[in-house]
Every structure is written in structure tokens, then in C-alpha cells.
Amino acid sequence: MIIQCVKFLILFSILSSGITNALFAQEDKILHRVYFFGNLADVEDGQMFRSALKTQLSSEKADFSLILNGDLVKTKIEKENIEDLQNIFYLVDMIEDFSNGKLILVPGDRDWNIGTMEKGVGKVVLFN
Numbered sequence: 001m002i003i004q005c006v007k008f009l010i011l012f013s014i015l016s017s018g019i020t021n022a023l024f025a026q027e028d029k030i031l032h033r034v035y036f037f038g039n040l041a042d043v044e045d046g047q048m049f050r051s052a053l054k055t056q057l058s059s060e061k062a063d064f065s066l067i068l069n070g071d072l073v074k075t076k077i078e079k080e081n082i083e084d085l086q087n088i089f090y091l092v093d094m095i096e097d098f099s100n101g102k103l104i105l106v107p108g109d110r111d112w113n114i115g116t117m118e119k120g121v122g123k124v125v126l127f128n
Contacts (some may be wrong), residue, residue, distance in 0.1 A: 023078045030062040038069040043111060046087050054094055062071070070108020 012125065035056075043049045070082065073084035088105070095103040 033060060033062050033064040035064060036068045036069060037066070039071050040068055040087055041071040041089065050090055050094065057098060057101060060100065065102045065104055066095060067104045067106065069092040069106045071110035072105065072107060073111060
């Protein structure tokens with residue numbers, strides 16, 4: 001009787017171990033990676049930043065999202081002066097080259113540079 005109980009316990013532990021591993025096994029595959037970056041306006045060497053970012057994203061096999069969390073520009077956005085927007089334009093163009101990538105822009109406090117939020121939204125929409 002004791003031998004049968006021991007055999008049963010051994011068999012039960014082997015089977016339950018296999019079932020537990022099957023139920024709770026995790027894949028090592030990354031399904032989606034998220035990159036966060038804030039204060040793009042304060043990047044001193046935009047070309048070096050873009051180059052390093054492109055190198056990183058080029059090696060990415062999984063789907064990814066790049067979230068640029070304001071501030072996107074340093075100065076007041078004007079139609080005549082879009083120089084500060086060049087980093088944003090470059091990043092939009094760069095991400096379009098990646099079929100597995102998405103770009104999400106979140107304006108920061110310096111991006112809403114017109115006193116009230118409603119007027120700031122108008123300035124952002126102006127460039128769409």
C-alpha cells in the first residue's frame with residue numbers, strides 16, 4: 001500500500017508539473033516594445049540623436065511605438081519659422097520607413113505656447 005501511494009505521488013507530481021508548465025509557460029518573444037523620449041526640444045545634437053535612434057530602431061524585430069512626450073519645440077511655432085520642427089519632421093519620415101513602427105507625439109507645456117489651451121490647439125492644428 002505504501003509503495004502504491006509513493007508511486008501515485010511521484011506520478012502525480014510529474015503530471016502536475018507538466019500541466020503547470022504548459023499552463024504557465026511564458027514565451028521569451030517580445031510582442032511590442034515601447035520607447036519613451038521626452039524634451040526633444042532640449043536635444044543639443046539633433047543629428048547624433050536621430051542617428052543613434054535610427055540605429056536602435058533598425059535592429060528592432062518586434063513591433064514598436066516611439067512616444068515623444070513633449071516638449072517638442074523650444075520657441076513659439078510660427079509659419080515663417082519652422083526650423084524647430086525639423087527634428088519632428090525627420091522623425092515622422094524616419095518612422096514611416098519602419099513597417100513595424102508607430103510614432104506618437106504628445107505635446108508638452110512649451111508646445112502649448114499661446115496662453116490658453118484652445119488657442120494652443122489651433123496652432124498645432126495649423127500645421128496638420
